[in-house]
Amino acid sequence: KNEVEQSPQNLTAQEGEFITINCSYSVGISALHWLQQHPGGGIVSLFMLSSGKKKHGRLIATINIQEKHSSLHITASHPRDSAVYICAVRSRYGGSQGNLIFGKGTKLSVKP
Amino acid sequence: DTGVSQDPRHKITKRGQNVTFRCDPISEHNRLYWYRQTLGQGPEFLTYFQNEAQLEKSRLLSDRFSAERPKGSFSTLEIQRTEQGDSAMYLCASRRITGGANTGELFFGEGSRLTVL
Numbered sequence: 001k002n003e004v005e006q007s008p009q010n011l012t013a014q015e016g017e018f019i020t021i022n023c024s025y026s027v028g029i030s031a032l033h034w035l036q037q038h039p040g041g042g043i044v045s046l047f048m049l050s051s052g053k054k055k056h057g058r059l060i061a062t063i064n065i066q067e068k069h070s071s072l073h074i075t076a077s078h079p080r081d082s083a084v085y086i087c088a089v090r091s092r093y094g095g096s097q098g099n100l101i102f103g104k105g106t107k108l109s110v111k112p
Numbered sequence: 113d114t115g116v117s118q119d120p121r122h123k124i125t126k127r128g129q130n131v132t133f134r135c136d137p138i139s140e141h142n143r144l145y146w147y148r149q150t151l152g153q154g155p156e157f158l159t160y161f162q163n164e165a166q167l168e169k170s171r172l173l174s175d176r177f178s179a180e181r182p183k184g185s186f187s188t189l190e191i192q193r194t195e196q197g198d199s200a201m202y203l204c205a206s207r208r209i210t211g212g213a214n215t216g217e218l219f220f221g222e223g224s225r226l227t228v229l
Contacts, residue, residue, distance in 0.1 A: 004154075033218060040222070041201050042221070043220035045219065048218070086154050088155075100145075102156070105154055
């Protein structure tokens, strides 16, 4: 079992729909990242959070430390939101300062 | 400063050849990371630097792989005697750490895609 699990793996939505991508993890963490990767490979960091909720434009990220779960929400989705969304956690324990543990990503396709 | 830049963006090579990738991080960032990503998978950690010191290497980093950051600025990742299994996207990321705090947004480059024939 991976230490970071994302669901769904693939998601197709119609433009305007509200989208939720989930991330569950099994390790104690000091931070969780949501990343966006477009075709061609470039990765953009959307959020880094360790508690509560953050909002940026149409994107909202929440985290529940006790439940070891985070969600990324996209409101009023648009075709330009089509990308792979990756959840990554930084382990609190284990001594590794450099190691982000990545989920496999959720491939989102928003149809016009 | 335009962010993290990687060069080359694409590299096609024959098995057994050596390849080198370069990463230029954001100028004030003291931490630099290398990751590898294969199709359909999330990135996997390879190694990271704090300034010029290489602080951690993954078990994924075989002895054919070597990374340097000689002046604490740009970094190179060299793969010797490439194998077809080395075909992947090699991603570089950087961030600024102050006082040992686990803060600092992580910025990624566009990646260097390696194809080994």
